Amino acid sequence: MALKDVIDGPRNEIGLSEVVQALSAQFGERFQTGKAHREQHAHSTSYLPAQLPDGVVFVESGKEVQAIVRLCAHHKVPIIGFGAGTSLEGQVNAASGGICVDFTWMNKVLRVSPEDLDCTVEPGVTREALNVYLRDTGLFFPIDPGANASIGGMASTRASGTNAVRYGTMKDNVLALTVVTANGEEITTAQRARKSSAGYDLTRLFVGAEGTLGLITSITLRLQGIPEKIGGGVCGFPSLEDACNAVITTIQLGIPVARIELLDQMQMRACNAYSKLTYPEQPTLFVEFHGTDEAVALYSRQFAAIAADFGCTDFRYTEDAEERAQLWKARHNAYWASRALAPHLAGLSTDVCVPISRLADCVAETQADIAAEGFLAPIVGHAGDGNFHVLVLFDDKSEEDVARVEAFTERLSARALAMQGTCTGEHGIGQGKMRYLEAELGAAIPAMRAVKQALDPDNIFNPGKIFRL
Amino acid sequence: MALKDVIDGPRNEIGLSEVVQALSAQFGERFQTGKAHREQHAHSTSYLPAQLPDGVVFVESGKEVQAIVRLCAHHKVPIIGFGAGTSLEGQVNAASGGICVDFTWMNKVLRVSPEDLDCTVEPGVTREALNVYLRDTGLFFPIDPGANASIGGMASTRASGTNAVRYGTMKDNVLALTVVTANGEEITTAQRARKSSAGYDLTRLFVGAEGTLGLITSITLRLQGIPEKIGGGVCGFPSLEDACNAVITTIQLGIPVARIELLDQMQMRACNAYSKLTYPEQPTLFVEFHGTDEAVALYSRQFAAIAADFGCTDFRYTEDAEERAQLWKARHNAYWASRALAPHLAGLSTDVCVPISRLADCVAETQADIAAEGFLAPIVGHAGDGNFHVLVLFDDKSEEDVARVEAFTERLSARALAMQGTCTGEHGIGQGKMRYLEAELGAAIPAMRAVKQALDPDNIFNPGKIFRL
Numbered sequence: 001m002a003l004k005d006v007i008d009g010p011r012n013e014i015g016l017s018e019v020v021q022a023l024s025a026q027f028g029e030r031f032q033t034g035k036a037h038r039e040q041h042a043h044s045t046s047y048l049p050a051q052l053p054d055g056v057v058f059v060e061s062g063k064e065v066q067a068i069v070r071l072c073a074h075h076k077v078p079i080i081g082f083g084a085g086t087s088l089e090g091q092v093n094a095a096s097g098g099i100c101v102d103f104t105w106m107n108k109v110l111r112v113s114p115e116d117l118d119c120t121v122e123p124g125v126t127r128e129a130l131n132v133y134l135r136d137t138g139l140f141f142p143i144d145p146g147a148n149a150s151i152g153g154m155a156s157t158r159a160s161g162t163n164a165v166r167y168g169t170m171k172d173n174v175l176a177l178t179v180v181t182a183n184g185e186e187i188t189t190a191q192r193a194r195k196s197s198a199g200y201d202l203t204r205l206f207v208g209a210e211g212t213l214g215l216i217t218s219i220t221l222r223l224q225g226i227p228e229k230i231g232g233g234v235c236g237f238p239s240l241e242d243a244c245n246a247v248i249t250t251i252q253l254g255i256p257v258a259r260i261e262l263l264d265q266m267q268m269r270a271c272n273a274y275s276k277l278t279y280p281e282q283p284t285l286f287v288e289f290h291g292t293d294e295a296v297a298l299y300s301r302q303f304a305a306i307a308a309d310f311g312c313t314d315f316r317y318t319e320d321a322e323e324r325a326q327l328w329k330a331r332h333n334a335y336w337a338s339r340a341l342a343p344h345l346a347g348l349s350t351d352v353c354v355p356i357s358r359l360a361d362c363v364a365e366t367q368a369d370i371a372a373e374g375f376l377a378p379i380v381g382h383a384g385d386g387n388f389h390v391l392v393l394f395d396d397k398s399e400e401d402v403a404r405v406e407a408f409t410e411r412l413s414a415r416a417l418a419m420q421g422t423c424t425g426e427h428g429i430g431q432g433k434m435r436y437l438e439a440e441l442g443a444a445i446p447a448m449r450a451v452k453q454a455l456d457p458d459n460i461f462n463p464g465k466i467f468r469l
Numbered sequence: 470m471a472l473k474d475v476i477d478g479p480r481n482e483i484g485l486s487e488v489v490q491a492l493s494a495q496f497g498e499r500f501q502t503g504k505a506h507r508e509q510h511a512h513s514t515s516y517l518p519a520q521l522p523d524g525v526v527f528v529e530s531g532k533e534v535q536a537i538v539r540l541c542a543h544h545k546v547p548i549i550g551f552g553a554g555t556s557l558e559g560q561v562n563a564a565s566g567g568i569c570v571d572f573t574w575m576n577k578v579l580r581v582s583p584e585d586l587d588c589t590v591e592p593g594v595t596r597e598a599l600n601v602y603l604r605d606t607g608l609f610f611p612i613d614p615g616a617n618a619s620i621g622g623m624a625s626t627r628a629s630g631t632n633a634v635r636y637g638t639m640k641d642n643v644l645a646l647t648v649v650t651a652n653g654e655e656i657t658t659a660q661r662a663r664k665s666s667a668g669y670d671l672t673r674l675f676v677g678a679e680g681t682l683g684l685i686t687s688i689t690l691r692l693q694g695i696p697e698k699i700g701g702g703v704c705g706f707p708s709l710e711d712a713c714n715a716v717i718t719t720i721q722l723g724i725p726v727a728r729i730e731l732l733d734q735m736q737m738r739a740c741n742a743y744s745k746l747t748y749p750e751q752p753t754l755f756v757e758f759h760g761t762d763e764a765v766a767l768y769s770r771q772f773a774a775i776a777a778d779f780g781c782t783d784f785r786y787t788e789d790a791e792e793r794a795q796l797w798k799a800r801h802n803a804y805w806a807s808r809a810l811a812p813h814l815a816g817l818s819t820d821v822c823v824p825i826s827r828l829a830d831c832v833a834e835t836q837a838d839i840a841a842e843g844f845l846a847p848i849v850g851h852a853g854d855g856n857f858h859v860l861v862l863f864d865d866k867s868e869e870d871v872a873r874v875e876a877f878t879e880r881l882s883a884r885a886l887a888m889q890g891t892c893t894g895e896h897g898i899g900q901g902k903m904r905y906l907e908a909e910l911g912a913a914i915p916a917m918r919a920v921k922q923a924l925d926p927d928n929i930f931n932p933g934k935i936f937r938l
Contacts, residue, residue: 115717115826158666169664171673172641187913193822194854195638196891197627197677199898199906199935200917204640204673208666225723248584254694254760256725291723294767302761353662357584385663422665429668437668444656447924448669454923455916466668 015075047348048090053100062217070184081211083153089430095464123152139223142167157428158208165384166258176220211462227290232324233317236282242310243283244360259288260384267378271330274337346396352416353387353425387425484544516817517559522569531686539653550680552622558899564933592621608692611636626897627677634853635727645689680931696759701793702786711779712752713829728757729853736847740799743806815865821885822856822894856894
């Protein structure tokens with residue numbers, strides 16, 4: 001990619017060598033400067049080229065994080081936080097070099113309070129590990145961005161995913177954070193109460209800041225009771241508009257659908273081919289309901305009636321876990337099914353989010369754009385939120401292809417903005433969407449910049465991301 | 470009150486006279502400096518003594534707000550936003566004098582999108598006016614702090630109230646804001662999509678900032694479909710613990726209760742006396758369910774079973790609107806019923822919020838404290854959130870009484886903090902709780918202060934609130 005937005009800031013070589021020496025002395029084997037480690041930590045699910053850090057330190061405590069921040073701040077050396085490396089917009093790239101702080105080994109669940117439906121975890125805990133840990137408590141953590149991301153990374157990128165329509169995004173599910181700020185202090189952003197109006201909402205300032213304002217060292221999360229019953233179903237619609245109207249009606253009636261996912265015709269074709277399924281190749285909704293036996297039965301009946309109103313003639317539904325997994329197989333394998341359409345091509349995963357009344361329009365216009373370009377680019381969406389993803393398959397060795405994909409994503413973002421939507425529902429800005437943020441919220445960027453400069457005056461935290469300083 | 474926290478900063482007399490002259494010229498009758506107007510705009514529901522602004526300007530547009538901010542910024546004169554004057558912790562006091570910007574006449578609903586369940590309003594729209602406006606659309610705005618507050622004020626204080634257990638607080642229901650910042654620019658904090666990960670979450674930074682970072686000029690809100698059915702009920706419990714355990718179990722099972730309010734024995738006594746009711750004087754829960762006919766029937770059956778498990782023998786429930794109003798009369802009149810216990814005394818309304826597992830302990834210890842002091846101080850709580858209010862009746866002419874009430878609220882706050890709760894669930898910090906915020910989040914105050922100084926370098930927006938500069 002041309003990477004118009006990536007800033008290769010000046011590297012601070014003198015400071016760096018001091019920091020590398022000090023970290024080697026303090027952390028021994030837990031500080032790595034070999035190329036393999038550095039490459040691995042600039043490698044993410046992103047389509048953007050890797051920018052390697054100068055060293056990777058595997059931290060084990062908040063105290064260690066404080067020491068590293070003090071050291072790097074003193075030498076004005078960049079610090080990039082690293083969770084599971086599943087971000088999509090170059091968030092973990094070391095744009096000006098510096099030290100990658102890897103939280104993999106800070107992976108303890110520090111506390112679970114079943115009565116309060118909350119817990120506190122270290123940032124390296126992955127969402128799957130957390131849910132395995134919680135299983136015996138009857139609770140679960142609902143945010144599911146697909147990848148087995150770390151909780152720290154999910155907080156930093158304001159992740160959401162399939163369950164957000166029912167349970168909200170990370171901003172709604174983080175109760176409090178501890179964060180190491182640029183002066184090396186560790187601050188607590190909130191107590192554990194479920195609501196508070198005590199002071200500025202620093203919790204939500206750090207959630208989604210992509211590591212540019214501080215390093216998160218613990219996260220207090222809201223949890224949910226594991227539903228007594230989960231029901232899931234699949235229904236195809238005559239048109240995209242019908243499928244979207246079924247979604248809007250469901251949301252308007254307040255049916256608490258837990259997931260409602262839209263797969264377009266090309267995505268269904270890819271899934272059928274990949275998973276040897278025989279779904280009709282039409283716009284299809286995958287739905288899931290959580291609740292008591294009676295509640296789930298009720299919601300699914302209500303939804304089936306809505307789906308029928310919009311032309312779904314074959315709502316296939318089950319409350320059996322295995323059958324549900326089978327029914328939902330197409331959705332679960334959507335990413336790999338798409339990649340399998342052309343295994344030799346690279347994939348660019350992007351997302352936008354629009355008011356749900358515009359979802360059908362935005363998807364239809366995007367499909368027309370894809371057809372006009374002749375792209376292989378299936379669409380899958382978290383339809384209840386108006387959020388959808390396009391995975392564009394393209395030859396990243398071809399300059400012409402790269403230019404066409406860049407122009408396509410630019411049009412996609414502009415289309416979403418024109419519909420009062422956002423250039424990213426859940427992937428974040430990172431390096432890849434900086435110019436779209438300018439188009440979206442340009443007048444607000446000076447305020448964001450002022451906040452950044454106030455909290456990180458030497459620009460040590462993840463420089464070169466979100467907006468230009 | 471001794472008002473330990475109130476800062477009477479130095480007044481900027483020279484700047485003020487320039488500003489007063491300019492505003493008189495520009496706004497004519499819409500700028501008032503008479504004592505009656507100034508007194509009215511420092512008068513709130515607060516127990517704190519009034520600090521009058523030097524003038525009150527009734528604005529009609531964002532452009533006017535920009536002009537006023539530019540003028541005041543140039544002369545470094547304080548600006549205090551004013552909605553309905555229902556805040557409780559001295560938020561609208563003019564601690565260092567200055568200009569009160571009254572939003573009463575900026576009261577237009579700018580846009581409603583029924584399909585997207587959202588709307589945009591000017592800050593002076595009250596929540597009751599908004600709901601009247603919305604009635605024909607089949608939608609409603611759920612946040613209900615009791616008072617008929619303005620939406621701008623509710624956003625500024627991060628208000629919540631009885632419905633928060635189901636619908637969240639203002640932070641969850643504001644999608645975007647326009648805000649006039651210290652340089653007089655008007656910025657938009659977000660687009661209208663239901664979720665976004667585009668840049669810093671400025672929306673939630675301004676929500677709850679109590680007017681100290683800028684003046685909100687429009688608010689985009691999430692709306693809800695008016696439920697097909699509303700069911701309400703009342704049940705008394707043998708003990709506070711039983712009532713709280715019924716709440717915890719309800720929340721844990723994921724029953725989407727719309728309101729679940731706890732009234733203690735003294736509150737029930739006050740309500741019986743005031744509204745000529747005959748409820749047993751025991752800890753009592755008032756509950757409400759929203760949904761389809763079937764869903765509400767289901768939720769209420771499930772709740773009744775839980776209540777019975779914890780000793781409620783007489784769950785009185787109805788789906789008839791008039792009967793429900795009658796049943797809930799005690800809750801609706803709680804404030805005035807409490808005041809009527811001793812009409813000659815002043816009332817101090819305070820709130821704390823704790824993890825729900827500690828709600829019974831916190832209320833019980835507070836009741837014991839009230840009994841030891843011999844106070845008349847009924848308790849009413851938004852139990853599903855762990856949030857409760859104490860209305861302490863006291864003689865504000867007696868120094869001894871004032872000192873005892875101050876010591877009591879200090880103990881209440883310390884008790885909530887010791888239980889990992891917050892010194893305020895929904896009233897905010899204002900002037901009254903500045904020292905409690907220090908106790909609660911002291912280490913984070915430097916970060917809050919840095920944000921304040923970055924966005925409002927001359928401290929013109931509502932100075933002397935939340936924390937010391």
